[in-house]
Amino acid sequence: MPYTKEHKDKTRKRILQSAFQLFTAKGFDGVTVNELMENCGLTRGAFYAHFSGKSALYNESLKFAASSSKLSELKPNNISDKAWLGQLLDGYLSLNHVNGIRPCPLAFLATDIVTQDQEAKETYTRVYEGMNKTIMDYTQTYSSCNENEILSVTSMIIGAVAISRTLKDQKTVSTLLVSCRLEAGRILGGV
């Protein structure tokens, strides 16, 4: 028996990780299968041993990213829910995020998903609902945010990041991110 069981699995994860990075940066049509594979030191030939096609990879990489997202991280024990929520907002509305460090698919793939298949949309929806639930859960322990407030905050921060990516002036971007950070914190009860 050649190769250990974990080898293919590791390669697969490498592809998924790299694919998510590329897809969020350039969109489904902006990346070639070749590019996807060379980006992790492989060639296109090996691709179909791992995935049935480009669309399948797109969907899988989305699911992969969802499960390893920062928002689904569990809160460290030594800080309060409120403080943790503040940190999540800080990270989400940061230049690092806008520049593609651990990109959130909700912001980076917002319009890209529209032209993808149903499965991609369902995954997107699941991630979106997960985000709302996460924020809702954290707020419930210290305040009493209603659904309107949660939904408007997620739209705000997703929108802010999506918009920021297209603005080239960093000053404008910073202002936008700071503004949304303040308003989102206020809506969520002084975070």
Add this chain to the structure above:
Amino acid sequence: MPYTKEHKDKTRKRILQSAFQLFTAKGFDGVTVNELMENCGLTRGAFYAHFSGKSALYNESLKFAASSSKLSELKPNNISDKAWLGQLLDGYLSLNHVNGIRPCPLAFLATDIVTQDQEAKETYTRVYEGMNKTIMDYTQTYSSCNENEILSVTSMIIGAVAISRTLKDQKTVSTLLVSCRLEAGRILGGV
């Protein structure tokens, strides 16, 4: 001299209009030149008599849409600034808008623009700043919204529409739109 001066101009506008509709619906790569032309009763051959290429059309259609956008419409005389702003929000956060009736490029092309050239991004930025200015102007006459509030509201409504397009459950979409309508109105001083 064949053809009247206005003929080509009318055709050009027809192409621009139709192109904007298609680009917002399916993204730059999701539409072919063939499709763009057949959508207004022409064939691809005629295309290059009007535009230097697909990218050029994308940029021009974006500018065209910007100049004919609802947000740049002037307010009717018989209603207040506040009421008019309310109507703008109603329209923006409506199912019609989400379904592609007079689509706002800020929401519909948010991530699509990222892979386009500098010119497209500049146009996007201009439209974005115009939207902020418009809302700012209307609010100043009855209230005293600061920049943070304006910027967070535009992110919110743009984000809401972008997200809504990917959610298939209409109930969820309606809830989201209504929530953002309420919160945006509140932030803008009870609109």
Add this chain to the structure above:
DNA sequence: TTTAATATATGACCTTTATCATATATTAAA
């Protein structure tokens, strides 16, 4: 009714790219 200028259509080209068939390389076990 011609005609010249312009608009539009047709056909072809060439590049890109997803996909697949086949060949080669790799590695754990015998």
Add this chain to the structure above:
DNA sequence: TTTAATATATGATAAAGGTCATATATTAAA
């Protein structure tokens, strides 16, 4: 050190699509 199973690479194919050269159609003026 073989060997069999699996992973990866190479080469080929075919389709799609942007672009352009050329042909045809249209129309205002002569």
